[in-house]
Amino acid sequence: MNERVTPEPQRVRRRPTKQGVVLSQRLIVDTALRLVGQHGAEALTVRRLGAALGADPSAVYRYFHSTDDLLLALADEFIGRAQAGWQATGDWRADLRAIGLRIHAAYQAHPQAALLAAHRTTGRTHEARAVETILGILRTAGFPDPEAVRIYHAFVDQSLGFAALDAATLALPAAAASADLGVWQASYARLDAATHPNIAATAGLLTADMRRSGYPLALDLLLDAAEARLAAGT
Structure with a gap:
């Protein structure tokens, strides 16, 4: 993945993906968690994410700089879930x-x-x-x-x-x-x-x-x- 990322207000995909959903950081993180859970670390790729989301893999660039940026988002998601309701x-x-x-x-x-x-x-x-x-x-x-x-x-x-x-x-x-x-x-x-x-x-x-x-x-x-x-x- 490249080092460009679209500013937050411009990130919303206005047309649904092939699966009828609108992309968001939340959707990408949840999809990444599901893919890694099913297929292991090797599933954390732009190509696999794009296929699971029903979107062009390059669309992920609008939300994350790199796969490592996405990985950090996953890590922060775990911490957030641990705090939820406490x-x-x-x-x-x-x-x-x-x-x-x-x-x-x-x-x-x-x-x-x-x-x-x-x-x-x-x-x-x-x-x-x-x-x-x-x-x-x-x-x-x-x-x-x-x-x-x-x-x-x-x-x-x-x-x-x-x-x-x-x-x-x-x-x-x-x-x-x-x-x-x-x-x-x-x-x-x-x-x-x-x-x-x-x-x-x-x-x-x-x-x-x-x-x-x-x-x-x-x-x-x-x-x-x-x-x-x-x-x-x-």
């Missing part, structure tokens, strides 16, 4: 926990696209609002600014890191995902207690626990640490 309670820990779980869930809903977008910094509307909200929660709770920034950094990297990790698991072909889970039962559960006493003692627990995401517990551990630091006056 309301502060005034309890900083409960509010951060809810935000973290929402971020994780938003990316898990579109695992293929999450693999492309979870590590990107967009600088766009939804992301800026999320940064402002999280820092506001921490500063209002009483964390000094240097500490608020450090905890914000750890909180966001943890949530996005688990979002990407769990998305990668969800994006695996069914056979590969089943085989990975089966390793805990087929291999670890059969290790000799004489050579692997700790694994043998916890094999049943491992088999059960590795079937779910470690993020909720990791999030609680991070919040426990933040709460302890706040109480200690760090």
Whole structure:
């Protein structure tokens, strides 16, 4: 894609596409999410988008500078979806926990696209609002600014890191995902207690626990640490 993009007021396509719809940034983003979800990262091309939209591929230029520009829009869309409907309670820990779980869930809903977008910094509307909200929660709770920034950094990297990790698991072909889970039962559960006493003692627990995401517990551990630091006056 080229580096030209039509100014916002001029972007509306006045004639419907072959499928009877009018192009918009929202429609293109939603279509891109659907294509990536169905066909993986390789589907994020102007040609594939044009075909799915029933429009000439060059029409996408009116809305996005490049495929990377579109990818950043997808990343910002995830952040916006995570914030939709969220309301502060005034309890900083409960509010951060809810935000973290929402971020994780938003990316898990579109695992293929999450693999492309979870590590990107967009600088766009939804992301800026999320940064402002999280820092506001921490500063209002009483964390000094240097500490608020450090905890914000750890909180966001943890949530996005688990979002990407769990998305990668969800994006695996069914056979590969089943085989990975089966390793805990087929291999670890059969290790000799004489050579692997700790694994043998916890094999049943491992088999059960590795079937779910470690993020909720990791999030609680991070919040426990933040709460302890706040109480200690760090």
